[in-house]
Amino acid sequence: MDRTPSTEPVERIPERGLPREELLGRLEAMRSGDADWKGGRVFSLVYTAGDEHLETLKRASELYFSENGLNPMAFQSLRRMESDVVRMATELLHGPPTTVGTLTSGGTESILLAVKTARDRARRKRPWIRRPEIVLPETAHVAFDKAAHYFGLKIRFAPLKSDWRVDVDAYRKLINRNTVLLVASAPQYPHGVIDPISEIAAIARKKRLPFHVDACVGGFILPWLEQLGHPLPLWDFRVAGVTSISADLHKYGFAAKGASVLLHVDMEHMKDQFFISTDWSGGVYAGPSVTGTRPGGPIAAAWATMMALGKEGYLHHARRTLDAAKRLHAGLAAIDGLEVMGPPDATIVTWRTVDPQLSTFAVADVLKTRGWHIDRQHRPDSVHLTVMSHHQEVVDDYLRDVREAVAHVRAHPELKGSGEAAMYGVMAKVPVRGMVKKAVLQVMQQMYSPGGAAPDLSGGGGGALDEAVAKYAPRALELLDKVEGWRTKVGLAPRGRR
Numbered sequence: 001m002d003r004t005p006s007t008e009p010v011e012r013i014p015e016r017g018l019p020r021e022e023l024l025g026r027l028e029a030m031r032s033g034d035a036d037w038k039g040g041r042v043f044s045l046v047y048t049a050g051d052e053h054l055e056t057l058k059r060a061s062e063l064y065f066s067e068n069g070l071n072p073m074a075f076q077s078l079r080r081m082e083s084d085v086v087r088m089a090t091e092l093l094h095g096p097p098t099t100v101g102t103l104t105s106g107g108t109e110s111i112l113l114a115v116k117t118a119r120d121r122a123r124r125k126r127p128w129i130r131r132p133e134i135v136l137p138e139t140a141h142v143a144f145d146k147a148a149h150y151f152g153l154k155i156r157f158a159p160l161k162s163d164w165r166v167d168v169d170a171y172r173k174l175i176n177r178n179t180v181l182l183v184a185s186a187p188q189y190p191h192g193v194i195d196p197i198s199e200i201a202a203i204a205r206k207k208r209l210p211f212h213v214d215a216c217v218g219g220f221i222l223p224w225l226e227q228l229g230h231p232l233p234l235w236d237f238r239v240a241g242v243t244s245i246s247a248d249l250h251k252y253g254f255a256a257k258g259a260s261v262l263l264h265v266d267m268e269h270m271k272d273q274f275f276i277s278t279d280w281s282g283g284v285y286a287g288p289s290v291t292g293t294r295p296g297g298p299i300a301a302a303w304a305t306m307m308a309l310g311k312e313g314y315l316h317h318a319r320r321t322l323d324a325a326k327r328l329h330a331g332l333a334a335i336d337g338l339e340v341m342g343p344p345d346a347t348i349v350t351w352r353t354v355d356p357q358l359s360t361f362a363v364a365d366v367l368k369t370r371g372w373h374i375d376r377q378h379r380p381d382s383v384h385l386t387v388m389s390h391h392q393e394v395v396d397d398y399l400r401d402v403r404e405a406v407a408h409v410r411a412h413p414e415l416k417g418s419g420e421a422a423m424y425g426v427m428a429k430v431p432v433r434g435m436v437k438k439a440v441l442q443v444m445q446q447m448y449s450p451g452g453a454a455p456d457l458s459g460g461g462g463g464a465l466d467e468a469v470a471k472y473a474p475r476a477l478e479l480l481d482k483v484e485g486w487r488t489k490v491g492l493a494p495r496g497r498r
């Protein structure tokens, strides 16, 4: 009899529950096809400080597995831990003694709340604003688009300079009487560079506007890099004018997933974050977060992480991470036809091909066949690496594989127009973005339809764009390149997200 655990989709709740061993066997079998992050071949999604730390996290989460931070009166220890984490983060980010904040479920929730707080502050202080606006660098995280979409704000995107940092003069010109929030990143996710925080803070002070620094990815690594002597500009609460900061514990803070902090310079800037209802038949309801139920596990694990690693532990990982990032940077920059974008300020390394004989996405396709999980970016096409300390062990393998992948694509120029390179290449260049959006919506609908599975992005998924790519990719890419060149010449090429 075949004892291999089933990985077939399930259609019905089983009449009788499965025995625990069988159940766990099935879970193991299902995850066997997932990305192998422990081997260091994934450069995002999972942040780790090693197996021993993972065990501590599991134990801490388990202790608070069932508790709910929704009611801090019932679970006072969770409120206490939240307050401890906020204070430790305040110390790290040089907040003044007035600093206040909350734990959230992640970067996106911290950003949603920062935007909602600024909108409601403006409603209180400048009630005549009908359509509130926020000003962002083009590279700011897409969670701000989500926040604007959910909460009815308009976004004004500021273009970048050639070093991928936002152009402050252009940024300043986008501020108007409807602006309720200024935003910049430390660092931004796509290329790992820090926006000119001090210059934007000076504008914020002059215009008396709140200024949010998104340090979701940087908040728990930049301070340690600074202490290690890595040259960095000031970006945190030491910069007067910064009124709030988001920093994710579940990224370089090495906590369990579901933990970020949102800090405000004082309660006057935080008070619009709270939601309070006094009339619901379920009773008076008040909370600081988007979510209702707040799982106790991630709060306990966040607290346990900071206490378990201590400054020494964080510095240890920061040192190793910086070393890995520097070696990757130097190694990639030395490959003929490749460019590292930046130079990066933190431990994110992003590269692209700059030789017309090559294609970033075709090189990425070859790397994928060698077992690397690839983060593709566009505008311009590039490959993103969020480096962590355990990547130290794979730096040489990665560099060797990139070198060989580059040589392979040079020898096989037809690869530019096939596989995922073609799909992503066309998606990135189609000037009518509505068409791309429609294609992506089709993919999402497929994925979430009854029995839907992960889509095949190498073409042929069924959508109109997909089919066009599968049939005409090499020609389409050539044509789109020409169109892009022409649009750039006449100043029509899209400069940003909108």
Ligand SMILES: Cc1ncc(COP(=O)(O)O)c(C=O)c1O
Binding pocket: 106, 107, 108, 109, 111, 141, 143, 185, 187, 188, 189, 214, 215, 216, 217, 248
């Ligand atoms: C700069 C930045 N902000 C916000 C986020 C969103 O964080 P999350 O995925 O935890 O919601 C990320 C995620 O990578 C990020 O890099």
